[in-house]
Amino acid sequence: MSVPAELHYTQEHEWVSIEGDTASIGITDYAAQALGDVVYVSTPEVGASVTAGEPCGEVESTKSVSDLYSPLDGEVTEVNSELDDNPGLVNAEPYGSGWIFRVRVADGASGITAQPGLLSPTEYEELTKSAG
Numbered sequence: 001m002s003v004p005a006e007l008h009y010t011q012e013h014e015w016v017s018i019e020g021d022t023a024s025i026g027i028t029d030y031a032a033q034a035l036g037d038v039v040y041v042s043t044p045e046v047g048a049s050v051t052a053g054e055p056c057g058e059v060e061s062t063k064s065v066s067d068l069y070s071p072l073d074g075e076v077t078e079v080n081s082e083l084d085d086n087p088g089l090v091n092a093e094p095y096g097s098g099w100i101f102r103v104r105v106a107d108g109a110s111g112i113t114a115q116p117g118l119l120s121p122t123e124y125e126e127l128t129k130s131a132g
Helices: 029-035 109-114 121-131
Strands: 014-019 022-027 038-042 055-061 065-069 074-079 101-105
Touching: 022 029, 029 055
Parallel strands: none
Antiparallel strands: 014 022, 022 101, 038 055, 055 065, 074 101
């Protein structure tokens, strides 16, 4: 299982990458492996407001359907349209071309590390170890 050091994570097994005031969001390698083959990704609409900790989409696999939660408050600026034709990118490259959506962070990126609920890579690794 891969846990890139430059990212932040959530207890719902999502990752966050910040560039300026924009956050890219996807599911972690751990989640992608647990879900199995992803067959459909429902993303939030561009322009929609998302709230940290609230569901904003779904990831459907051959095993189950899981809610997708926004890790931050903000406005959706982009969704990964490649997932419409190739949802398996979430499995193949969860931290690369398998990203799911981007958000303009509501209160700016300066406070990203202080966002409630975001975990460091070390904290996320501990979470996955305790999950079994």
